[in-house]
Amino acid sequence: MKLYDLPLSGNCHKIRLFLSILNIPYEKIAVDFQDEAKKAAFSQINPRAQVPVLDDSGTVIWDSMAILVYLARQYGGETWLPSEAKPLANVMQWLALSENEILYGLARSRAINLFKRPWDLAQCQEMGSLALRVVEERLSEHPWLANDRISIADIACYPYVALAPEGGLPLDDYPHIRQWCARIQALPGFVGMPGLPETVST
Amino acid sequence: MKLYDLPLSGNCHKIRLFLSILNIPYEKIAVDFQDEAKKAAFSQINPRAQVPVLDDSGTVIWDSMAILVYLARQYGGETWLPSEAKPLANVMQWLALSENEILYGLARSRAINLFKRPWDLAQCQEMGSLALRVVEERLSEHPWLANDRISIADIACYPYVALAPEGGLPLDDYPHIRQWCARIQALPGFVGMPGLPETVST
Numbered sequence: 001m002k003l004y005d006l007p008l009s010g011n012c013h014k015i016r017l018f019l020s021i022l023n024i025p026y027e028k029i030a031v032d033f034q035d036e037a038k039k040a041a042f043s044q045i046n047p048r049a050q051v052p053v054l055d056d057s058g059t060v061i062w063d064s065m066a067i068l069v070y071l072a073r074q075y076g077g078e079t080w081l082p083s084e085a086k087p088l089a090n091v092m093q094w095l096a097l098s099e100n101e102i103l104y105g106l107a108r109s110r111a112i113n114l115f116k117r118p119w120d121l122a123q124c125q126e127m128g129s130l131a132l133r134v135v136e137e138r139l140s141e142h143p144w145l146a147n148d149r150i151s152i153a154d155i156a157c158y159p160y161v162a163l164a165p166e167g168g169l170p171l172d173d174y175p176h177i178r179q180w181c182a183r184i185q186a187l188p189g190f191v192g193m194p195g196l197p198e199t200v201s202t
Numbered sequence: 203m204k205l206y207d208l209p210l211s212g213n214c215h216k217i218r219l220f221l222s223i224l225n226i227p228y229e230k231i232a233v234d235f236q237d238e239a240k241k242a243a244f245s246q247i248n249p250r251a252q253v254p255v256l257d258d259s260g261t262v263i264w265d266s267m268a269i270l271v272y273l274a275r276q277y278g279g280e281t282w283l284p285s286e287a288k289p290l291a292n293v294m295q296w297l298a299l300s301e302n303e304i305l306y307g308l309a310r311s312r313a314i315n316l317f318k319r320p321w322d323l324a325q326c327q328e329m330g331s332l333a334l335r336v337v338e339e340r341l342s343e344h345p346w347l348a349n350d351r352i353s354i355a356d357i358a359c360y361p362y363v364a365l366a367p368e369g370g371l372p373l374d375d376y377p378h379i380r381q382w383c384a385r386i387q388a389l390p391g392f393v394g395m396p397g398l399p400e401t402v403s404t
Contacts, residue, residue, distance in 0.1 A: 063295050134249040
C-alpha cells in the first residue's frame with residue numbers, strides 16, 4: 001500500500017494515523033508540489049492535485065474522507081464505519097464537519113499562519129471557532145463524536161482540531177476537546193506530527 | 203418526514219431532488235434565519251445552524267451529504283450507495299468534491315453574486331473552475347461520476363454545478379457537463395429550482 005503524502009498536511013495525517021491504528025504497513029511517497037512537472041504528473045493520479053492519495057494494489061482513492069471510508073470498510077470493520085443508515089449517517093455528519101468548518105476554518109487559519117496562504121484570517125477563524133464550539137458541545141455529553149464509540153469521524157476531525165492553536169485558536173476554553181484529544185493520543189498505534197504530540201499524552 | 207429547507211439553497215435542492223426521485227413524500231419547513239430567536243431555536247436542531255436538516259420520525263440528520271447517505275442506505279439501495287469498500291469510496295470521492303471545490307468554489311461564487319456574501323470572488327471562481335474541470339474530465343469518459351452508474355455522487359454535485367453560471371462561470375466550454383445535466387434533468391422525478399430547469403430539458 002502506498003500513500004502520497006506531505007508531512008505537514010493534517011489531511012494526510014488522518015490517513016497516517018488510521019493506518020497506524022489499524023497496524024497496516026505502507027510506503028509514504030512525498031509529493032513535490034514545487035516542481036511543476038512532478039505536479040502535472042501527480043494530477044494524472046488525482047485531478048484535484050492534492051494529497052493524500054492512497055494506492056492499495058492499484059485501487060487508487062483520492063481525498064482524505066474517501067480514503068478513511070475505504071480503509072474502514074475494507075480493513076476496519078463496523079466499529080469504524082457502521083453499515084446501517086442511522087449510525088452511518090451519524091458518522092457522515094462529522095465527516096462533513098471535517099470537510100467544511102474544520103477544513104475551511106481551522107485548517108485554513110493554520111495554513112495562513114504557517115504557509116502564508118492568501119485567505120482572510122478573520123473569516124477563517126470565525127468559521128473555525130464555530131467548528132470548535134460544535135465539537136466541544138458534542139463532547140461535553142459524549143466520549144466520541146458519533147454513536148458513542150470511536151469511528152473515522154474522530155480520526156477525520158482530530159488533526160485540524162488539535163492543530164487549531166497553530167491557526168491562532170487556542171484550546172484553553174475547550175476542556176472536552178482537550179480530553180478527547182488526550183483519549184485519541186492514548187490509543188494504541190497513535191502517531192503524532194509536527195504541532196501534535198509525538199508520544200502518548202494525558 | 204420533514205425537511206428544514208430554504209428554496210434558494212442548492213444544498214437543500216440535493217435533498218428535494220433525491221426525495222422526489224425516490225418518490226418519498228415529505229413536509230418542507232422553511233427556516234427564517236433573519237429572525238434571531240428562530241435562528242437560535244434552529245441551532246438546537248443543528249448546531250451548525252444550516253439547512254438542510256432531515257427529521258425522519260425523530261431521526262434527525264444535519265448536512266446534505268449525511269442526509270443523502272442516510273436516504274440512500276435507508277430507502278435507496280445499492281444503486282445509490284454501494285456497500286463494498288471500493289465502489290463506496292468512489293462515491294465518497296465525489297461527495298468530497300461536492301463539499302469542497304463545488305461548495306467553496308461554485309456555491310460561494312453564486313452566493314457572492316446573488317446574496318452579496320463577503321468572500322473573495324476571484325478566489326472562489328478559481329476553485330470553482332477547478333471543480334468544473336475535474337467533473338468535465340470525468341464525464342468525458344464516463345456517463346456518471348462514480349462506478350459508471352448513477353449514485354448520490356451525481357445528486358450531490360448536480361445543483362451547484364448546474365447553477366455555476368449564476369456565479370459567473372458559464373458552462374459553454376463544458377459539453378459533457380451539459381449532457382450530464384440533461385441526463386439528470388430527464389430522470390423520472392426530477393424537480394428544478396430557481397436557476398435550474400423546472401421541467402425536463404434535453
